[in-house]
Amino acid sequence: MRFVMAVLLGTASFLSPLSALAGSNDVEATIRSLNADQLTMTLDDGKTYVLPQEFNFEGLESGVKVIVFFTEVDGKRIVDDLQVVGE
Template identity: 40%
Template sequence: MRKFLVPAAIALVLGSSGLAMAAGAAAPAVTPAPAAAVATPQSVSDTIKSFDLTKHTITLGNGKTYILPATFKDPGLKVGSKVTVKWQMKGTEYDATSVTLG
């Protein structure tokens, strides 16, 4: 019986000290998630490098590709035409809200 009690007592002491240390350890501070950044509408004037009306995208001379709205009506876009694109960031995409010639 003594062979059983001594190891059990040691295990109990070691186990309870580990629990006491875990309970005493300070939990890491939880920082609140930053408020979602509000997308600020912006505009850019540049020439059309390429556009794809089936994918609803337009790429300007600055190299950025803008996603056109699903309801976009083509005002006669041509590669090389100067346009003004009003856009805002949605995630990692440049979301165009309007495209005007000139």
């Protein structure tokens, strides 16, 4: 019985990080506009993304191509991570 429980717990702990990624999405697009006051970014896909409070806008401007990793919460696209795509 202990062996079965150990295997189940081991499997659950191994797969738990994957469940966090299951709700995450990503998009590759070009920045259309940034609003540092409202912490939002609009991409050329026409969607607006909400940026975290501690977001660093350095090096980002309209026309920069990015990959945005986000989670949709209550209809809002919340940015989890962002990567600039090299040309």
